[in-house]
Amino acid sequence: MAELSDIDNETVRGEIEEFLVDPAEIERFVNLFAAASLEMLEIAEAVIIGEHEDVDSLTQQALDNGTSALEIMDDGLIAGMGIVGIKFREDFIFVPEVLVCARAMKAGMAHIEPILSASGAMTQETVVMGTVKGDLHDIGKNLCIMMLRGAGLTVIDLGVDTAPEDFVNAVKETEAVVIGMSALLTTTMPNMERTIEVFRDVGLRSEVGIMVGGAPVTEEYAISIGADAYGKDAMACVEAAKGLAATQHSKSAT
Amino acid sequence: MSLDPKHVQKSFDRISEIFSDIVEHAETLSLTRCPYRNASDLCTALFKCRNQEVDMSKPTVLICGHDGTFDVRPA
Numbered sequence: 001m002a003e004l005s006d007i008d009n010e011t012v013r014g015e016i017e018e019f020l021v022d023p024a025e026i027e028r029f030v031n032l033f034a035a036a037s038l039e040m041l042e043i044a045e046a047v048i049i050g051e052h053e054d055v056d057s058l059t060q061q062a063l064d065n066g067t068s069a070l071e072i073m074d075d076g077l078i079a080g081m082g083i084v085g086i087k088f089r090e091d092f093i094f095v096p097e098v099l100v101c102a103r104a105m106k107a108g109m110a111h112i113e114p115i116l117s118a119s120g121a122m123t124q125e126t127v128v129m130g131t132v133k134g135d136l137h138d139i140g141k142n143l144c145i146m147m148l149r150g151a152g153l154t155v156i157d158l159g160v161d162t163a164p165e166d167f168v169n170a171v172k173e174t175e176a177v178v179i180g181m182s183a184l185l186t187t188t189m190p191n192m193e194r195t196i197e198v199f200r201d202v203g204l205r206s207e208v209g210i211m212v213g214g215a216p217v218t219e220e221y222a223i224s225i226g227a228d229a230y231g232k233d234a235m236a237c238v239e240a241a242k243g244l245a246a247t248q249h250s251k252s253a254t
Numbered sequence: 255m256s257l258d259p260k261h262v263q264k265s266f267d268r269i270s271e272i273f274s275d276i277v278e279h280a281e282t283l284s285l286t287r288c289p290y291r292n293a294s295d296l297c298t299a300l301f302k303c304r305n306q307e308v309d310m311s312k313p314t315v316l317i318c319g320h321d322g323t324f325d326v327r328p329a
Binding site for chain 2: 068073074078082084088094096120121137146147160233235
């Protein structure tokens with residue numbers, strides 16, 4: 001077994017020392033990081049502290065130096081996010097910090113995913129996500145986006161207060177086959193239906209699978225407004241997006 | 255360059271495992287702590303909330319004054 005002192009990065013060593021308590025987890029991460037190169041440790045460190053610009057440049061640099069995409073993914077990005085997950089589980093950090101770290105990881109994955117796609121090792125589906133017009137809540141949507149990206153999907157995040165036309169334009173620009181709408185207020189839920197109507201008006205309704213979610217949204221409501229799927233939570237959102245993408249592709253193949 | 259699809263899948267499975275655990279814990283945590291409240295107890299929400307309190311020493315900083323006594327999942 002490797003020792004903590006075998007890890008050539010002070011921040012990563014400090015994170016393990018300060019935040020990990022389970023001996024099995026300590027052993028797993030010490031072994032992983034002790035075997036990792038300095039470059040990978042730097043990437044993991046940048047993910048842990050949520051520095052997305054550093055992750056972006058370090059990942060590009062590592063690829064330029066000939067490091068394989070999978071090594072960067074496993075020993076840098078995922079390893080760093082693993083520590084973030086444990087810190088969150090143990091209540092050392094909270095959702096806002098996790099989302100900052102997930103954004104940092106995404107900055108690295110943005111370099112990796114095209115390589116994986118080009119090699120045929122993954123298919124890139126695009127999902128357009130946004131909180132509907134009039135609604136500024138974004139945590140649930142951001143957790144869904146984190147899960148979707150984690151599942152290898154490309155996500156166009158339109159942010160909050162998204163007008164129906166913005167969803168339509170994003171679909172036109174990206175040729176996404178799935179959109180996801182979030183609403184956290186009963187007063188903004190009707191804007192999901194309005195968005196669906198706009199897709200119908202511009203003749204794009206059959207071109208996209210539409211999923212909806214958010215605390216006050218129910219499956220019955222989703223059906224009543226003509227949505228194709230309801231995401232109860234972030235995990236269900238991934239299944240819904242994959243299912244809708246598959247349906248759209250099979251429709252276009254026939 | 256050819257990459258082993260099984261290795262790629264395993265890596266994505268690991269990401270999904272980490273993120274699923276995060277989402278599950280976020281759901282539990284949201285019963286007592288607002289998801290917009292960060293580790294420094296500051297409010298990160300883009301909207302106004304009755305629990306936001308102004309830090310008199312830094313008027314641009316909003317502190318979360320929520321006491322954790324009700325379900326804040328809809329926040």
